[in-house]
Amino acid sequence: MAETRDSKDHWVISRDKMQCLIDALADTGYEVLGPVERDNTVVYRNIATIDDLPLGRVDEQDGGRYRLVDGDGQSLFAYVVGPDSWKQYLHPPAIKLFSAERTKDSFTVKNDDNPDTKFAFFGVRSCELQAIAIQDKVFLEGAYVDTHYQARRSDVFIVAINCARAGGTCFCASMDSGPRAENGFDLSLTEVADESEHYFVLEVGSERGQNLMCSIPHSLATEDQVARAENIVSQTTESMGRSLNTSGLKDLLHENQDHPRWDDVANKCLTCANCTMVCPTCFCTSVEDVTDLTGTEVSRWRKWDSCFTGDFSNLHGGSVRTTNKARYRQWMTHKLASWIDQFDTSGCVGCGRCITWCPVGIDITEEAAAIREDSDAGGDNHE
Secondary structure (H helix, E strand, C coil): CCCCHHHHHEEEEEEEHHHHHHHHHHCCEEEEEEEEECEEEEEEEEECHHHHHHCCEEEEEEEEEEEEEEEECCCCCCCCCCCCCCCHHHCCCEEEEEEEEEECCCCCECCCCCCCCEEEEEEEEEEHHHHHHHHHHHHHHHCCCCCHHHHHEEEEEEEEEECCCCCCCCCCCCCCCCCCHHHHHHHEEEEECCCCCEEEEEEEHHHHHHHHHHHCCCCEECCCHHHHHHHHHHHHCCCCCCCCCCCCHHHHHHHHCCCCCHHHHHHHCCCCCCHHCCCCCCCCCCEEEEECEEEEEEEEEEEEEECCCCCEEEEECCEECCCCHHHHHHHHHHHHHHHHHHHHHCCCCCCCCHHHHEEEEEECHHHHHHHHHHHHHHCCCCC
C-alpha cells in the first residue's frame, strides 16, 4: 500500500454532492468545461450536471485503437484521455489576429478581442496538468509573451482528477507527470467507488480552491479513506500500459540522427499529423490571410500547423524536410530531446495520445527503445 498522507489535508465529497461543485463553479462566473461522450469518444465540452459526464464508461486503448465500452456503471471518471486536450481552449486551433476593412479613401484595422470568458477545467488528469505547465513555459516565459494564450490562461480554475486506472498507451509514470496530480490545480479529486461506497477524496491546491469549498458540502477525510485513495493511485502507477526509459535519452537521440530505425518508421508513417494534433503540448502554427471576393475585407488567422506537413519547413528554395524520415525524426527528436534544450523540460507527458491516434500504430516508446537497444549493443548508428 502506498504511503498515506496526512488525513488533515484531505476532505471527502459524496457522489451526490458533486453537482454542488459544478454549480459552485458556474455560480462564480466560470464556463465549466469537462469530459463528455461524443461520437464514441471522450472529449472536452461544456457541462452543466454530472449526468453530462461519461458515466460508467471505460476506454480501451492501444496503438491505432480506441474504443469506449461499459464499465462498472457508476464511476464518473473511469476513462483516461481521449483525442481532445485542454490545449484547444488555451491555444485554440484558429485565432483571428486582426481584420481590416477598406473604405473609400482609407481602411480601418480591428484587432481581435481576447475572450472575457473565465474557464473552469473539470476533470484534468495529471499528465494534462504537466502539459499545461509546459505550454506556460512556451507562451508565458521569456522575452516574448503570447497575449492570446495569456488572456485565456490567466483565470482558469482547475479541478484535477487522479487516475484510478491507466490506459493501454499511458506512460506518464515514466515521464514523472502522473498519475497523481501534485501541483497546478485548485482542487484535486480521487474517486473511490465500489459496491458499497462512492465518494471523492479531495485536496485543496489554492486559495480560491479553498474559498470554493465553502459552497460545497464536505467532511474531513478519515485515515482509512485517504489510504484507500492513495492505494488506488499507487495501483495505477504499477499498471502503466507503456514505459519509456528517459535516462540519457536526449543525448541518445542527438547522437543517432542517421540511425536506420528512422527509415523503418518512415516506411509506416503517413505524415497525417494526427500525433501533433492530439498532442497536448505541440504548439506549431502558421499564419493565413483571407480576403473576401470584393477585396474590401481581409483577416489574418493563426492556425495550428504540424512539422509533418510538406510545406511546414518550406523556405525560399523549397521544403527543408522532404521525406517522411526527416519529418518523423524532427518531431520525435524535438519532443524528447531538443525541447529540453529550449525549455528545460521534455515536450512529452506520457499521455499516449500519439500512439492511440496514429492510424498505423507507431509507438514513440518502441522507437526510442529500438534505438537504445541498438546503441547499447554497440550497433552502427550510421546508414
